[in-house]
Amino acid sequence: MFLHRRLIVIVVVALGMTGTGVESRGERVDFGQFFEAGALRVDLIHSGTAATETVAVRRIVKQRYWAGNQANLIPDVDRGEYRVDIRDKATGTLIYRRGYSTLFGEWQTTAEADVVNRAFEETLLMPLPRGPVELEIAVRNEKGLFETITQAPIDPGSRLIGRGGMSGGVKVHQLVENGPPGDKVDLLILGDGYTIIEREKFLKDCAQRVEDFLGTEPFAAFADRFNFRAVFVASAESGIDEPRKSIYRDTPFGMSFNTFDSPRYCMTEDVWAIHDAAAHAPYDAILLMSNTSRYGGGAIYNFYTAFASDNEFDDYLCVHEFGHGFGSLGDEYYSSSVSYNDFYPRGVEPWEPNITALLDTDNLKWQQFVEPGTPIPTPADDSRYAKAVGAFEGAGYAAKGLYRPAVDCKMFSKGNREFCPVCSHAITEMIRFYAPD
Ligand SMILES: [Zn+2]
Incomplete structure (x- = not known):
């Protein structure tokens, strides 16, 4: 695998092209031949230490919505620490690929990972295959090249694959609608720490975030390629966890400051709960908004983007974090x-x-x-x-x-307020992937 990719890289450079190439990148897949309406959701348990990792399939279910573009099933660029491939079992054809990163992968670089074995929840959402497929998850090795860590045969027709859980008490609000989910970038905002009487504040905070996004380039230039929806789930208590202040709240999505004991890092490990609520609407990316006036957030590529609802930097924060979560930026x-x-390991190109x-x-x-x-x-x-x-x-x-x-x-x-030209270009590539010209 390593030698194979090295050879291809050398050929590409010799031809004077930019970037690296693999044979299957950006290939067109006939959506109707391999997929039908709906989504396949694969829940995973990702566990290990700084030096070891295992990805285990926890459950596989069918869901109603897959919001991706049917012509863009395999990206032109290889980004993310991990990669999921779906191959048609009968022919071996690669029919779907997504790069992504994980909270587990970040945790592996903390001191805690040297002494503890921990497990994290993960969820992959993909279009629903018509027939049996092979799922393959790969992680980058120390040289930055992908190595397979999990393989699983999936037969969507199996009676053991049921319908996915949809958490109750969920209300979907349409904020901005510009077209069908398959043709647009569909962003779904979930609020955490908003009580039932704070629903209006949630919608006001959502509207402000939409303004922040669409007021920033390159999003502004492509404003008509975005759909925004919001999912409201009432929280038992207002606000979110702040462990360094011994503040703990009962909330639906478990958002918390001090992730990995970092002061401003504000994430959640309750990934399945998020996807249970998100299942009520089509989405390409999930935005988690914490009801707090403290500055904090975080984001992981094709995982989720998290930010605080209201503080002096809020217009900067959510768009910066989205640069990670959607744009794959560092x-x-x-x-x-x-x-x-x-x-970032030394001597390896990020x-x-x-x-x-x-x-x-x-x-x-x-x-x-x-x-x-x-x-x-x-x-x-x-x-x-x-x-x-x-x-x-x-x-x-x-x-x-x-x-x-x-x-x-x-x-x-x-x-x-502004992304540099390189970051702006990377984000634009992603917008065009989900919402082509
Ligand atoms: Zn930049």
Whole structure:
């Protein structure tokens, strides 16, 4: 596998093309031949330590909605720490692929993972196959190349595959409708920590977030390609957990500050509960809004995007986090303290489109945006390059050895309104994947 990919990379570079290629990337799959209406939901238990991991299938069910684009079943780009492939059993044809990252994968880089074996919930949602398929989950190895860790045959016609759970007491609100889910980017907002009497505040907070998204480029330019829906589930108590203040709340989705004991990291491990509620509406991406005025959030690519409902940086926060959760972008900053140990392994090119280890200065992965004559690496203190695209040292929580495309960007500094050209392009690619021209 490793040698195979290396050979292909060399051929592609020799042809002068950018990026890396594998034989099946971006291939067209006849949706109607292999899939029918509806979704297949696969719940997984992902467990292990810093050095080990196991992905086990917990349950497989059918659900009503799959919101993806029927012409784009296999992405052109390989992003994410993990990858799920679905192959038609009869022919072996690759018919569906998604890259994604996980909370487990992030946890593996914390100190706790050196001493404890832990398990995390995960959910994969895919279009409903007509016939038997083979599911394959792969993870990147230390060289950044995918290795299979789980395989499972799935027969959607089996009487053991039932209908998925839909949690009760759920109300779906249509916020912005621009067209059928298959042709649009469908964003679903779930609120946590809103009590029954805070439903109006939830809808007001949702409307504000929609404004934040559609007021930021490149989302603004593609505003008519987005649908926004919101799911309201009443919380028993108002607000969310803040363990460092010994505050704990009874809420439907278990949102909590201090994830991995980091002050502002605010996530949840209750992934199945989220998907039980989300099953009531079509979605390409899930946005989790915590009812709190404290600054905090987080996001993981094709996993979920989380942010606080109201604080002084809220218009920045939700869109920055969505850059991770939807755009597959990495953090370009390096000064904040985070609880990860060497989040990006040395000597390996990160898969994120906006961070590079600069292992090959002649083949910068965002070369197409660099003006000829720009020095690589690019000095951040030279005013001539203040607005340029180059390779500025300091990115991905490391001051040395990793480089970002611009001096400043929404993925670099808190409060910045704009994505740099490289980040903006990566997000646009994703918008076009879900909502093609
Ligand atoms: Zn950027």
